[in-house]
Amino acid sequence: MSKNPAVLRSKKITVEFSGFKAINELDFQVNRNTVHFVIGPNGAGKTTLLDVICGNARASKGSITFNEKYELAKMSENEIVHRGISRKFQAPSVFAHLTVFENLEIAMKQKKTLRSILRAKMTKEEEQKLTDMLDLIGLTSEKDKSAGSLAHGQKQWLEIAMVLMQEPDLVLLDEPIAGMSKQERIKTGELITKIAKERAVLIVEHDMDFVKDYADVVTVMHEGQLLFEGSMEDVQKDPKVREVYLGRKVDADAEVTGT
């Protein structure tokens, strides 16, 4: 499907919640330099997929390898981050009592052991990196404001920026544009395209227009399994997908807009 090498490969992973299989023997792959969307009906296991990759949930069976050599299933959350996987959660979770700048400061790629944090001093280089990132997300003038005082969309960007500051090989985003205005969506989409030039981005999203505009690859999940994978065009044509997800979704969206 793509010439790019795999960043992440899962083999028959299963995630269970007290017997219920939220993910069921899933084989899955994410490639470098790819914007990879995961879609599917509510409860399909999309968030759980991100959880099991970043260590927030544990697989009861199967393996996940990262960059062909690291087995993620046995690593702690912080080790996984240091290997190069960063996650943005669905609800914005910036640190409200720190400034925008300080949020980026603690997120930034660095040794995060107690020892090195105790010794850490802001270097010129680090400061430059932080300033560049503020520029990229357009929050330069908000630098010294507390993150809690930002608008919703700005918080989302700050959080994406915090993920990027870790210079990961794989970025995981859970519904990044939820609650954003039209312009903000476009800006976020552009940002995603830009960051995927150097790394893989895996995004869970319900907004099909957004997926259409920015996806390289789309995976459709259903009941913890992979239903279909391909380009957005193929996905939209596939009868199975139309039956369990897109067909229903059109109805649901129509209902919403109808009222």
Added chain:
Amino acid sequence: MQNRIYQSVFSRKIVFSLILLILLLAPLFLSDFRLNLLGKFLAFAILAIGLDLLWGYTGVLSLGHGIFFGLGAYAMAMYLKLEATGGKLPDFMAWSGIQELPLIWIPFQYPILAIILGILIPACLALFLGYLTFRNRINGVYFTILSQALVLVIVTLFIGQQNLTGGTSGLTNFSTFFGFQINSATTQTVIYFVTVVALVLVFLGCKKLVKGRLGRVLVGVRDGENRMRFLGYNPSTYKTFVYTISGAIAGLAGMLFVLQVGIISPTMIGIVPSIEMVLWVALGGRGTLIGPVIGAVFINAAKTGFSESYPDYWTYFLGALFVIVVVFLPKGIMGLVEKLKERWNKVDVKESSSVEIEKNYS
């Protein structure tokens, strides 16, 4: 904006120097008795700083700091007791038929070693407990409950092991410290100055910690422990570290307390004092370091005032104070100061703008 930040830093420095000056000059205008009381309050204030580092900055509420305080206090008291008996067995041991100095008392014959242990033992206990609980992700309320259980266990142990600890009556009747008469006004004044120096060092040390990148990481752990994991931090390491530091600081405070009060007993390190300690921090203002110092001194001064005139009402006052702080002053005295400052600044702005308007009209 820039200017205002600068100003507030500037005025903080002034406030800090003023307080320090008053503390250093206190022996000139306080009676020996009052100076001794103030010294005791300052010992409490030292503990409060450590507790604020843990609770205010890292978000870990310990209701068991009386124990760390107590371990420091007992370490010092054991040394003082041995010096008072001149190497012989303390009286309560002789009464319970012990012939030889028990093994755990032996290191406390040496003052320097006793002082080191007075800090090291509480620090190690905190390190051990913190490692076990935080690594197993026992957090929030569960940790707080555990910290209370710790108090119960240790206090029961101290009362039960009468022949080792002096039981409920604790350790008292000291005579000398490094050979100096401990109750003499001169010795007490020197100990007072030592306490002031310790307070300043602990304060500046903690300030330095929270001013650095560590301070931001601790706030992160406080406000979003799980989030910090996904930024690549291991929060339990940080919590254990701060818990250990604050345990050590509490031990130091305990030693200074015994030197000035001359007695330590299980009731002074139990549940009620442990809760009072948290109240000092809450009243002064969490996460400010200076607030808890003010809180500790204020509450204990009030306590002394009350027990001099209305001994029965202290508990009611404490209860009422607790309610007032929780309901009206969630950010404590420092929060109030901050609010007043803001209002002050606003008034400033208004005045200057009204001046401008007048100019325009004239």
